Amino acid sequence: MKTFVLAAAIAGLAMPAVAQDFDAQLKARQGQFRILAINLGILGDMAKGEVDYSAEAAQDAADSIQAISMVNQPPLWPEGSGADSRDGTRAKAEIWGDFDDFTSKWAALGEQATALQASAGDGREAVGAGLRELGGACKACHDSYRASPN
Amino acid sequence: MLRKALAAGATLIVLAGVGLWVTQPRAVEPARYADLTPDATAGEAVFTAAGCASCHHAPKAEGADKLVLAGGQSFETEFGTFRAPNISPHPEAGIGAWTLEDFAGAVTRGTTPGGSHYYPAFPYAAYARMAPQDVADLWAYMQELPESAETSAPHDLGFPFSIRASLGGWKMLYLSDDWVVTDLAEGAETRGRYLVEALAHCGECHTPRNALGGLDLSAWLTGAPNPSGEGRIPGITPGTLDWSATDIAYYLETGFTPDYDSAGGHMVAVIENFAKLPASDREAVAAYLKALPDGS
Structure with missing residues (x-):
């Protein structure tokens, strides 16, 4: 009995740690955004004129972005993995208030990524135009579902 | 004793009156806007740069609906909750019945056509620096936008911020059309x-x-x-x-x-x-x- 009470007490103490669950999901979803950012950087530096345009490098980057946009999102966003439940994330509770809208925002990114994949080989101007559209899809989701830093 | 109290009371009333007179809402000088030829096409760029739609479109509006300035978005601040009003050209629900001078007074002085103060959640303290031609162009453009019959919702503010007359003092302190940064290169x-x-x-x-x-x-x-x-x-x-x-x-x-x-x-x-x-x-x-x- 005594052992049971002690075990229960330890379990009780351990409760806050449970709130830090979903570490794997956080790493996965933040990692996919990093892959997007790195490849957007390759294209963006070309669009800005800071790096010479290369059709091959642009295509590789656009292919990677499109591939990431095809990752099925719901398994990465379980309820209770938002900023109201734990540290280390800026995911707002609103995500789970309208999850269908959230996933439709990701689908919109997929459409723009597919368009960019098709036009990335067409020169610097085309990359710039595609990035503007893709950037719109990023912002549309961040506007509603990502909290400000700090 | 009574006489003294009455005199003090009268003095206070006079002082308050002077205060309200000094800080009363000011309209614009009509001459600044009299000889301008408004250009609605140029006004679109002013409208975009000034971000009018961002606060005045209906909550959750997307695409072309963002040009319907029905109002209704809420802005939480430490002074209370402000609600953006309808500024579509609807003659009753919006601002369609205004004159250019009414509009200029609102945008650059924070003064309503009826002669009271707007709250500075409406960024007239920045728009005070707007060129008269841009104000006229903006007004011409906004009159071409779609009408909305949506009724404007009231703000929800605590005392003393709910007393609009107090904004006269705020304007004396903080409303200026001077540039913040000077000595810049022209261009x-x-x-x-x-x-x-x-x-x-x-x-x-x-x-x-x-x-x-x-x-x-x-x-x-x-x-x-x-x-x-x-x-x-x-x-x-x-x-x-x-x-x-x-x-x-x-x-x-x-x-x-x-x-x-x-x-x-x-x-x-x-x-x-x-x-x-x-x-x-x-x-x-x-x-x-x-x-x-x-x-x-």
């Missing part, structure tokens, strides 16, 4: 100043406020707490923001930071507007920001 830097300090009203969020809600101009654009209470609005002076001018212009076009993170929050609406302006305007904002004192 891109001064165009950038006009965009940042007047139309795009960047200082409203990026500059800290004092206890009375006035901007602390000594800390111009150095960042501030988010009025919604969530997070912080970053500083954008060279002391805080080490982006190149190209990075700043590209961010205003696409929302991508130099690390290819993307904008969130209210900046999404700001970028949506800036993306529609000519590249020279985005470059002008960058030139102005790079010309600011460090601010650190």
Whole structure:
């Protein structure tokens, strides 16, 4: 009995740690955004004129972005993995208030990524135009579902 | 004794009267707007740069619906909740029955056509610097937008902020059409100043406020707490923001930071507007920001 009470007490103490669950999901979803950012950087530096345009490098980057946009999102966003439940994330509770809208925002990114994949080989101007559209899809989701830093 | 009290009371009433008279809402001088030829096409760019739709479109409006200025969005602040009114050209629910002078008084002086004060959640303290021709063009453009019959919702403010007459004192302290930053090079830097300090009203969020809600101009654009209470609005002076001018212009076009993170929050609406302006305007904002004192 005594052992049971002690075990229960330890379990009780351990409760806050449970709130830090979903570490794997956080790493996965933040990692996919990093892959997007790195490849957007390759294209963006070309669009800005800071790096010479290369059709091959642009295509590789656009292919990677499109591939990431095809990752099925719901398994990465379980309820209770938002900023109201734990540290280390800026995911707002609103995500789970309208999850269908959230996933439709990701689908919109997929459409723009597919368009960019098709036009990335067409020169610097085309990359710039595609990035503007893709950037719109990023912002549309961040506007509603990502909290400000700090 | 009674006589003394009466005299004191009368003095107070006179003082309050003088105070209200000194701080009464001011209309614009009609001469400033009399001989202008309004150009609605030019007004569209003013409208976009000034971000009117961002606050005045209906909550959750998307696409072309953002040009229906029905109002209804809420803005939480420490003074209470402000609600953007209907400013569509509907003659009763909106501002369709106004004159150009009414409109100029509202936008540049924070004065209603009926002669009372608007709350400075409406950024007239920035728009006060707007060129009369731009005001006239903006008015011409806004009259062409769709009408909405939506009734404007009242603000929800605590005492004493619920007393509009008190805003007269606020305006005496904080309403000025002087530039914040002087000694800039004529050209891109001064165009950038006009965009940042007047139309795009960047200082409203990026500059800290004092206890009375006035901007602390000594800390111009150095960042501030988010009025919604969530997070912080970053500083954008060279002391805080080490982006190149190209990075700043590209961010205003696409929302991508130099690390290819993307904008969130209210900046999404700001970028949506800036993306529609000519590249020279985005470059002008960058030139102005790079010309600011460090601010650190």
